[in-house]
Amino acid sequence: MQNSEALALAAALLAAAGDLTQRINDGVVSRGFEARPAWGFAFARLAPDGATVTELAAHLGVTKQAASQLVDEIVRKGYAERRPHPADARARLVVLTERGWACTRAAEEAAAEAVREWTDVLGEGEVRALRERLGRIAPYGPIRPAW
Amino acid sequence: MQNSEALALAAALLAAAGDLTQRINDGVVSRGFEARPAWGFAFARLAPDGATVTELAAHLGVTKQAASQLVDEIVRKGYAERRPHPADARARLVVLTERGWACTRAAEEAAAEAVREWTDVLGEGEVRALRERLGRIAPYGPIRPAW
DNA sequence: CGACATGGTCAAGCAGCTTGACTATATGGC
DNA sequence: GCCATATAGTCAAGCTGCTTGACCATGTCG
Numbered sequence: 001m002q003n004s005e006a007l008a009l010a011a012a013l014l015a016a017a018g019d020l021t022q023r024i025n026d027g028v029v030s031r032g033f034e035a036r037p038a039w040g041f042a043f044a045r046l047a048p049d050g051a052t053v054t055e056l057a058a059h060l061g062v063t064k065q066a067a068s069q070l071v072d073e074i075v076r077k078g079y080a081e082r083r084p085h086p087a088d089a090r091a092r093l094v095v096l097t098e099r100g101w102a103c104t105r106a107a108e109e110a111a112a113e114a115v116r117e118w119t120d121v122l123g124e125g126e127v128r129a130l131r132e133r134l135g136r137i138a139p140y141g142p143i144r145p146a147w
Numbered sequence: 148m149q150n151s152e153a154l155a156l157a158a159a160l161l162a163a164a165g166d167l168t169q170r171i172n173d174g175v176v177s178r179g180f181e182a183r184p185a186w187g188f189a190f191a192r193l194a195p196d197g198a199t200v201t202e203l204a205a206h207l208g209v210t211k212q213a214a215s216q217l218v219d220e221i222v223r224k225g226y227a228e229r230r231p232h233p234a235d236a237r238a239r240l241v242v243l244t245e246r247g248w249a250c251t252r253a254a255e256e257a258a259a260e261a262v263r264e265w266t267d268v269l270g271e272g273e274v275r276a277l278r279e280r281l282g283r284i285a286p287y288g289p290i291r292p293a294w
Numbered sequence: 295c296g297a298c299a300t301g302g303t304c305a306a307g308c309a310g311c312t313t314g315a316c317t318a319t320a321t322g323g324c
Numbered sequence: 325g326c327c328a329t330a331t332a333g334t335c336a337a338g339c340t341g342c343t344t345g346a347c348c349a350t351g352t353c354g
Contacts, residue, residue, distance in 0.1 A: 006258035009278040010167050011191070016285035017164040020157050038310095044158070054332060064333065066311055090319040090332040111153035118284045126280060131156040133277060137265045138163035185341095201301055211302065213342055237301045237350040300351070305344105312339070320331075 020114055027110025033103045034077065042070055043096065043104050046080060050095035079103055167261055174257025180250045181224065189217055190243065190251050193227060197242035226250055 021037050028035045038060075045051050045059045057067035071094050074080045079100035085091035096104065119127050168184050175182045185207070192198050192206045204214035218241050221227045226247035232238035243251065266274050 006262040007255050010258050012281035013164045016281045017160045019285045108154050111157050115153040134159035134163045138166045
């Protein structure tokens with residue numbers, strides 16, 4: 001593979017990621033929620049059982065302060081709430097509210113809608129293969145900003 | 148495809164894009180250049196024959212002022228220079244210097260190196276197919292930030 | 295030639311992140 | 325039981341990269 005091909009792959013990857021992110025965000029907004037794309041990663045971490053600010057920060061790859069600000073915002077807008085941590089009086093458990101869950105479902109619907117357009121172009125098997133291959137080359141650990 | 152699958156695809160795409168971007172940037176830095184990931188898109192537009200600030204802004208999807216700041220920086224660091232535009236006295240043509248070209252080549256090498264690791268996992272044909280499919284679903288036009 | 299469009303810059307402001315300092319609680323050695 | 329140290333979280337200040345708004349110089353077209 002030529003060097004310039006590799007750069008083109010990077011560009012295509014970023015373009016696809018940006019496009020999909022934009023579409024998901026638009027879809028979420030059109031369903032009556034306001035959300036910044038970065039929230040998706042926060043919600044994904046909060047979804048199962050909640051998380052502390054520090055855990056969230058590690059997951060997002062930012063400082064505790066930045067994570068705390070993000071939590072401030074989603075709490076202020078009613079998507080999550082801070083509760084006392086059951087086992088550690090220093091910590092506070094951030095959990096999604098019902099509205100937060102609704103927003104998460106909206107994001108899933110929007111994502112499915114966006115991916116459906118890809119399915120129309122590539123076919124379902126190809127899209128599934130795409131997802132599987134991406135998963136193999138970039139395990140989904142802590143988030144690193146795309147640039 | 149289930150809704151949650153679609154979100155997982157988006158996450159995998161962003162993770163892969165972020166990972167690749169990070170690796171390319173690291174590779175460029177280790178070759179003795181300092182570059183911010185966003186520069187890649189600027190350099191790509193400047194590479195053939197130069198571009199005006201306005202063209203660059205449109206390509207990057209930001210304001211003229213932001214593009215101008217970016218140009219200030221890469222000029223200050225010796226990667227490009229502003230020349231009078233041959234056909235329009237209002238405009239100034241931003242062109243890469245020899246150092247700019249060297250940095251571009253370093254980015255291509257770094258990208259090739261990063262993609263090579265993927266090739267080891269997926270095989271060359273798969274990676275090529277990945278690039279081709281990504282190209283089909285997200286034509287590489289103006290850049291939209293990933294989030 | 296004059297009216298408007300376009301390329302570019304200057305200035306101010308804002309959002310999201312950082313580092314640094316601090317308080318409150320937890321943990322482990324003695 | 326107590327103290328030293330580590331950890332969860334917040335407050336405050338600052339930086340960077342973007343934005344909007346205003347402006348000048350040049351081009352284009354009636």
